[in-house]
Each structure stands twice: as C-alpha cells, then as structure tokens.
Amino acid sequence: MNNKKITVGCDHAGFGLKKIVITHLEERGFEVLDVGTHSTDSCDYPKIAHELCKSIQNGTTELGILICGTGIGMSMAANKHRGIRAAACSDTFSARLTRVHNDANVLCFGERVVGVGLALDLVDAFIDAEFEGGKHQRRVDMITQIEASESSL
Ligand code: RB5
Numbered sequence: 001m002n003n004k005k006i007t008v009g010c011d012h013a014g015f016g017l018k019k020i021v022i023t024h025l026e027e028r029g030f031e032v033l034d035v036g037t038h039s040t041d042s043c044d045y046p047k048i049a050h051e052l053c054k055s056i057q058n059g060t061t062e063l064g065i066l067i068c069g070t071g072i073g074m075s076m077a078a079n080k081h082r083g084i085r086a087a088a089c090s091d092t093f094s095a096r097l098t099r100v101h102n103d104a105n106v107l108c109f110g111e112r113v114v115g116v117g118l119a120l121d122l123v124d125a126f127i128d129a130e131f132e133g134g135k136h137q138r139r140v141d142m143i144t145q146i147e148a149s150e151s152s153l
Contacts, residue, residue, distance in 0.1 A: 006127070007064040009035040009052040010111075011045040011074070014067030017111040017119055021065060024120050030127075033061055049077035053084045056105055063105055065123060070110035078106050082147060085140070090114050092125040099129035103140045 006025060010018035015037060022032050035051040037043045045068045052064045066074035071088040078086035086106035087098035090113050098104035107126040109119060131137075 003062045004029055005031045005033065005061045007033040007035060007052050007055040007061045008067075009037075009048040009064070009074075010067040011037055011048055011069075012040045012042050013069035014074075014111045015040050017067050017116065020116055021067065021119060021123055024123060028124075028127075045073045046077040049074050049086075050081070052106070053078055053081035057081065057083055063127060064107070065126075066106060066108045067111055067119075068108070069112040071108040071113065072110070075106075075108040078108065083144075085143065089122055089126075090118070092118075092121050095122045095125040096129045099126055100132050101136045101139075103131040103136070 008018060008022055008025070022034060025032050033055055035055065036048055049066055052066055055061050056064055066078060066086070068074045075086040075088040078084050084106055085102055085104045086108055087094065087102065087104040088108040089095040089098060090109060095107060107122065109122055114122065
C-alpha cells in the first residue's frame with residue numbers, strides 16, 4: 001500500500017479496540033483519520049460507517065477499518081455506499097484474501113468477537129496485502145456493474 005493514510009471508525013461497542021488499532025497503525029507509520037465515535041456512549045453505527053465511506057469516496061484515504069460489536073452491522077452499512085467493498089473478517093486468511101481477490105477497501109471486525117492480538121493481525125493482514133487484478137478485476141467490475149444498475153432502478 002503506497003498511501004500511508006487510513007480512516008478508522010467505531011461505534012460504542014468497538015471504542016476500546018479502535019484506540020488500540022489507531023496506536024498500532026501510528027506505530028506502523030500510518031496517518032490515521034479518526035471518524036469517531038469518541039466515547040462508549042451509545043451511538044448508531046451506520047452514521048460512523050457513512051463518515052468513513054465518504055473519506056474513501058472523496059479520495060482522502062484508500063482504505064478504512066470499522067469496528068463495532070460484531071463487525072457485521074458496519075459492513076452492511078458500508079456496503080450500501082458506491083465504490084465501497086467492505087468485508088467483515090475474523091480470520092487473517094479472509095482479511096488478506098479480501099484485499100487480494102475482492103479489492104476490499106474496508107475491513108470490519110467486532111470487538112465482541114476478536115481479541116486484541118487477532119484484531120491487530122487482521123489489520124496487518126489487510127493493509128499488507130495487495131489486489132492481484134487479472135481475473136479478479138473482471139469480477140470486481142461485475143460487482144460495480146451491479147451497483148450501477150441497482151442505483152438506476
Ligand atoms: C451495538 O450493541 C451492536 O449492535 C453493534 O455494535 C454491532 O455489533 C452491530 O452490528
């Protein structure tokens with residue numbers, strides 16, 4: 001990954017892990033854009049997912065990380081955004097392959113699902129992997145076509 005800038009967001013259920021993830025990313029030399037939330041007060045994860053997706057859509061960052069209780073709500077909300085390919089992962093194989101094969105640009109996971117060690121391994125697997133292109137590009141293009149046709153219905 002050339003761009004050493006990454007957006008990170010969480011809801012109240014992911015707040016503790018988000019702080020650890022940000023420290024880890026900064027130690028690895030990344031500039032982190034933190035779109036909140038900033039406390040454990042209850043909040044709505046789709047709003048945070050929306051803020052993070054905007055930062056990718058407007059070109060501020062290429063990749064994002066979203067943390068909630070399970071990672072699932074965040075991924076559902078993120079995947080409603082044009083050009084966003086979000087993957088909820090709780091194993092490093094999937095976190096790596098979703099970059100290599102799916103050109104995923106958002107990694108989601110759950111603080112109630114993964115521990116700190118695995119969370120940081122997920123982050124590293126995701127950001128250190130590169131999209132392979134080739135036949136995988138054709139398939140990603142098909143996802144984009146579905147997205148375009150759906151939005152014109
Ligand atoms: C919040 O309780 C929880 O529903 C949320 O963090 C997330 O897990 C949703 O998918």
